[in-house]
Amino acid sequence: MPKVFLVKRRSPGVSVRSWDELPDDKRADTYIPVSLGCLLSDPPEDCRSDGGSSSGCSSSSSSSSSSSSSSSSSSSSAGEPGGTESSSSPRAPEPETPELHDAEGPDGHLAAMQRPVARSKIKYTTGTCNDSVIHNCELCGKSFRLQRMLNRHLKCHNQVKRHLCTFCGKGFNDTFDLKRHVRTHTGIRPYKCDVCYKAFTQRCSLESHLKKIHGVQQQYAYKQRRDKLYVCEDCGYTGPTQEDLYLHVNSAHPGSTFLKKTSKKLAALLQNKLTSPLQENSTLSEEEDKK
DNA sequence: CTCTGCCGCGAAACCTAC
DNA sequence: GTAGGTTTCGCGGCAGAG
Numbered sequence: 338m339p340k341v342f343l344v345k346r347r348s349p350g351v352s353v354r355s356w357d358e359l360p361d362d363k364r365a366d367t368y369i370p371v372s373l374g375c376l377l378s379d380p381p382e383d384c385r386s387d388g389g390s391s392s393g394c395s396s397s398s399s400s401s402s403s404s405s406s407s408s409s410s411s412s413s414s415a416g417e418p419g420g421t422e423s424s425s426s427p428r429a430p431e432p433e434t435p436e437l438h439d440a441e442g443p444d445g446h447l448a449a450m451q452r453p454v455a456r457s458k459i460k461y462t463t464g465t466c467n468d469s470v471i472h473n474c475e476l477c478g479k480s481f482r483l484q485r486m487l488n489r490h491l492k493c494h495n496q497v498k499r500h501l502c503t504f505c506g507k508g509f510n511d512t513f514d515l516k517r518h519v520r521t522h523t524g525i526r527p528y529k530c531d532v533c534y535k536a537f538t539q540r541c542s543l544e545s546h547l548k549k550i551h552g553v554q555q556q557y558a559y560k561q562r563r564d565k566l567y568v569c570e571d572c573g574y575t576g577p578t579q580e581d582l583y584l585h586v587n588s589a590h591p592g593s594t595f596l597k598k599t600s601k602k603l604a605a606l607l608q609n610k611l612t613s614p615l616q617e618n619s620t621l622s623e624e625e626d627k628k
Numbered sequence: 629c630t631c632t633g634c635c636g637c638g639a640a641a642c643c644t645a646c
Numbered sequence: 647g648t649a650g651g652t653t654t655c656g657c658g659g660c661a662g663a664g
Contacts, residue, residue: 479658485630486658493657513634514655521654541636542652549651635660642653 516570525573570595 472487473480476494481487492499498508500515504522509515517539520526526536528543532551537543547553567582568575571590574582586595 481658488630489632490658509655511634511657512632514657516633518655538653539636539655541638542654544636546652630664632663633661635658637657637659639656640654643651644649645651646647646649 519570523570523573525568525570527568527573527575569593 472484474487474490474494476491479490481490492510495510498510500509500512501507502509502515502518502522504519507518509518520538526538528537528540530536530543530546530551532547532553535546537546569582569586569590571586571593574585574589582595586593
C-alpha cells in the first residue's frame with residue numbers, strides 16, 4: 338500500500354476517518370468519512386461557533402492544529418511594522434500574543450486561536466515591483482502596482498479571519514483557502530493521477546506526484562492550467578463544466594449552498610436548459626393525453 | 629472599477645521507509 | 647538519523663462577476 342494514503346497520526350481527525358480502510362481507487366475521487374456525514378449535511382451549531390470543543394469537531398480541530406495553526410501566526414507575523422525587515426527577508430515566526438486572542442472577540446473562535454503554533458510559514462516575497470512602485474504597505478513595506486492588490490494584501494494583516502471552517506473553526510482570509518482547507522476534513526480529492534489513480538486535494542500535489550513518481554512533467558498552456566475543475570464539495574463529484582456541476586447539485590443536493598451562490602444569470606440560463614426539455618416533454622405528453 | 633473566487637507557487641510540517 | 651514523498655496553507659496574480 339502506498340504510504341501516501343496511510344493514516345496520518347498527527348491528525349486525530351484523520352484517524353477517525355479511517356482512510357486506510359479504503360483502497361486507493363476508492364479514495365481517488367472522493368471519500369466522505371462516515372463520521373463526517375452529518376457534518377456535511379448539516380454542520381452542528383457547536384462546531385460552527387466554538388471550533389468544536391467536543392465531539393468529532395474537536396478531533397478535526399486538533400487535526401488542523403498541528404498542521405495549520407499558522408494562519409493567524411503567519412499572517413499576523415507581518416503585522417509588526419516591518420520597517421527594519423526588508424521585504425525579501427524571511428519573516429520570523431512570531432510568538433502568540435495576547436492581543437491576538439483579544440482580537441477574536443468574546444464568542445470568537447478561540448479554539449482556533451488557542452491551538453499551539455506548530456507551523457511557522459516563512460515566505461520570501463518581494464511584492465510586485467515591476468514598474469514604478471506606488472502602493473506601499475505601511476505594515477510590512479511591501480509594494481504593489483495596484484491599489485486593489487494592496488487592499489487585498491492588507492487583509493492578511495487582519496487578525497480576524499472572515500472565513501471560518503465549520504469543522505474546526507480555523508479562519509481564513511480567502512474563501513478558496515477555506516474551501517481548500519475543508520477538503521482536508523471531507524476527504525474530497527478532486528485531482529486524480531491517471532497513472533496510479535491516487536488522488537490529491539490540490540493540483541500542485543498531483544503535479545508534484547506525477548513529476549517525482551512517474552517522471553511526468555505537466556505541460557499546461559496557461560489557459561488550460563486555469564481550466565476550472567468543477568467539484569461538488571458535498572460529495573466530491575467532479576464535472577467538466579459548471580453546467581454539469583449545477584445539474585448534479587440540483588438533483589443530488591437541492592439544498593446545497595452552491596445553488597444559492599450560483600449567479601442568478603447562470604442559474605437562470607441553466608434552469609432554462611433544465612426546464613425547456615421538461616416543458617417539451619410535458620407539452621408532448623399533454624398533447625398525447627389529449628389524443 | 630472594485631470585489632471576490634480561483635489558481636499556482638513555494639515552503640514548512642509531516643509521515644514512512646530505510 | 648536521513649531521505650524522499652505527501653499534506654497543508656500563506657499569499658500574490660489573474661480573471662470574472664457585479
